[in-house]
Amino acid sequence: MNFLVLWSLLLAAKLALAATLPLFGDEAFYALESRRLAWAYSDLPGLTAWLARLGTELGGQHALALRLPFLLMGAALPWLVVRIAARWFGQAAGWQAGLLALLLPLGGAMGQLALPDVPMLLAALLCLDAFATMLRRYSHGAALQLAFGLALGAFAHYRFALVVLAGAVGLLCTPAGRALLRRPGLWLALAVGAAAWWPTLAWNLAHAGAGLGFQFVDRHPWQPQARGLWWPLVQALLVTPLLMLLLLQALGAAWLRRRDRKVPAWGFMAGLGFVAVPGFFLLGFFADAERVTFHWPLAGWLALCALAPPVLARWRPWARRALNASAFVGLLALFGYLALLAQPEGRTLLAGGPAYADNFSGWHEVADAVRDDLAALPAGTTLVADNFMLGAQLVFGLDRGDVRVLDHPLNAKHGRAVQLADWGLLLDAPREAGGGPVLLVVEDTARPLKQRLQAYRELCAGSGGLPPPRVLSVDHGRKRFLRFVLPAPGECVLPAMAWVDTPLPGTGASGQVDVAGWAFKQGGAFARVEVTLDGEVVAVAEHGHAMPHVAQYWGLPAEAGNGFGFRARVDLSSRAPGRRWLGLVLHGADGSVERWPEQVLVVE
Numbered sequence: 131m132n133f134l135v136l137w138s139l140l141l142a143a144k145l146a147l148a149a150t151l152p153l154f155g156d157e158a159f160y161a162l163e164s165r166r167l168a169w170a171y172s173d174l175p176g177l178t179a180w181l182a183r184l185g186t187e188l189g190g191q192h193a194l195a196l197r198l199p200f201l202l203m204g205a206a207l208p209w210l211v212v213r214i215a216a217r218w219f220g221q222a223a224g225w226q227a228g229l230l231a232l233l234l235p236l237g238g239a240m241g242q243l244a245l246p247d248v249p250m251l252l253a254a255l256l257c258l259d260a261f262a263t264m265l266r267r268y269s270h271g272a273a274l275q276l277a278f279g280l281a282l283g284a285f286a287h288y289r290f291a292l293v294v295l296a297g298a299v300g301l302l303c304t305p306a307g308r309a310l311l312r313r314p315g316l317w318l319a320l321a322v323g324a325a326a327w328w329p330t331l332a333w334n335l336a337h338a339g340a341g342l343g344f345q346f347v348d349r350h351p352w353q354p355q356a357r358g359l360w361w362p363l364v365q366a367l368l369v370t371p372l373l374m375l376l377l378l379q380a381l382g383a384a385w386l387r388r389r390d391r392k393v394p395a396w397g398f399m400a401g402l403g404f405v406a407v408p409g410f411f412l413l414g415f416f417a418d419a420e421r422v423t424f425h426w427p428l429a430g431w432l433a434l435c436a437l438a439p440p441v442l443a444r445w446r447p448w449a450r451r452a453l454n455a456s457a458f459v460g461l462l463a464l465f466g467y468l469a470l471l472a473q474p475e476g477r478t479l480l481a482g483g484p485a486y487a488d489n490f491s492g493w494h495e496v497a498d499a500v501r502d503d504l505a506a507l508p509a510g511t512t513l514v515a516d517n518f519m520l521g522a523q524l525v526f527g528l529d530r531g532d533v534r535v536l537d538h539p540l541n542a543k544h545g546r547a548v549q550l551a552d553w554g555l556l557l558d559a560p561r562e563a564g565g566g567p568v569l570l571v572v573e574d575t576a577r578p579l580k581q582r583l584q585a586y587r588e589l590c591a592g593s594g595g596l597p598p599p600r601v602l603s604v605d606h607g608r609k610r611f612l613r614f615v616l617p618a619p620g621e622c623v624l625p626a627m628a629w630v631d632t633p634l635p636g637t638g639a640s641g642q643v644d645v646a647g648w649a650f651k652q653g654g655a656f657a658r659v660e661v662t663l664d665g666e667v668v669a670v671a672e673h674g675h676a677m678p679h680v681a682q683y684w685g686l687p688a689e690a691g692n693g694f695g696f697r698a699r700v701d702l703s704s705r706a707p708g709r710r711w712l713g714l715v716l717h718g719a720d721g722s723v724e725r726w727p728e729q730v731l732v733v734e
Contacts (some may be wrong), residue, residue, distance in 0.1 A: 204241015280323025607727025
């Protein structure tokens, strides 16, 4: 009963969030791929795009429709855990295992985003369920299910190869598994699963191994890195400490009972579990540290949920209650965080801290702004985005598949550059878009500040001139977009660059506070620099103080920095105590008005 109630509540919550949560950056690209169906792409095999296309064909160009197939798959995952545990330990243990899978925060939330991990996890649990049957008694039905699961996983993600490896080690760790290797039906299922990798391998053969290179070589340093030591702490936070302790105890029990012939699940899970959980811990010392990888062991944690009920039965009642309560708090915290991200006010609230999720933010606002821009421009205006993620979000938000994308470090970092070039959407420079009008949209905050000036120099050189930008600042400038209408022949007047040296972000202040920093606009000049507090202009800065070291940092002659510095004094005496947002508005002599990202100032 507890399982059914929690499963129903989580499904309702996931439906609500799937309908309101903005598309994650990768989701938007999968939606773009779904407009050009293929067997494989540069980042993934084809299944994720096929599911996305199924959703939008049934429900239209809406986030909920896109996510619906994944939502249904995610809802099936805990039921498979119930079924697997029931095969091993009885129906009561099955319901207990299913409840643990729901309480596992990432497990309970799985499916509300259109991500390849959802079908990959479904495939992994289908294979585990098939083995749960065949380790006791071989059946052709279980072999058929195994073949389907292996094929599904091969079409879902390159990372499914690690699931296959874990399963192979599990088979070798138990006598029943080794005996199963003598069954022709098992090898036929494995052959079907292996054949399902052919479309992905064929794509790689045709593209110089770009997909394999990205997934297994380019994105990983393959040298020891101390950040791997954080892995247990990150997993304890995501799994919740007591639940993680239980699952690791279950893994330890599997190792101790690996020779138990009456219950072959112990030996099988000993091999599978050590690859699927501690194996990822070891991999963390050598693998990708720049992108999100905390979800990689989730298949292993879900599998261990099916093994955990006999271990949990030995815990004292108060300890079991503490586990359920702490895991439920973790689950609520995750859903609460996602609920904040689903609302514009929530994303703005998070803008001042590290919990801000820029991959969910700013997309609706920039799509609305671009829609208005295009309405005022001639029909046939070419729309160009400066990176793949922005381009994919504009495709989804505007429901048009002809958005071109500039070469950008993010394209290669996320393995999408080859695919964009394959589609003919990738441009080296805006002038390659053709002779008609072009609306160029730049996600300014997609690059670190130190890289932006050079990027704008290259952009201007590739455009033949840049007009004053139309600036869209979202969530106090944590996301910032610049729109340019091209062509605009003339000298290169670049967007403004600025920095507030004092006060530092988060500083407390009262009475009179001095604001100082630097600002410059290469190729142009400022008419004035305004200081704002909560969006209201509270001072006009004195601009023109010498800061030669700033000019030298940006590769400019030292004398160019003679006018970079600014100073202002802001009166806080009439302001109520609390958190405020300090910002700049930079007025260019060319008529541009550029609102710079704001920072927190605490009025005491």
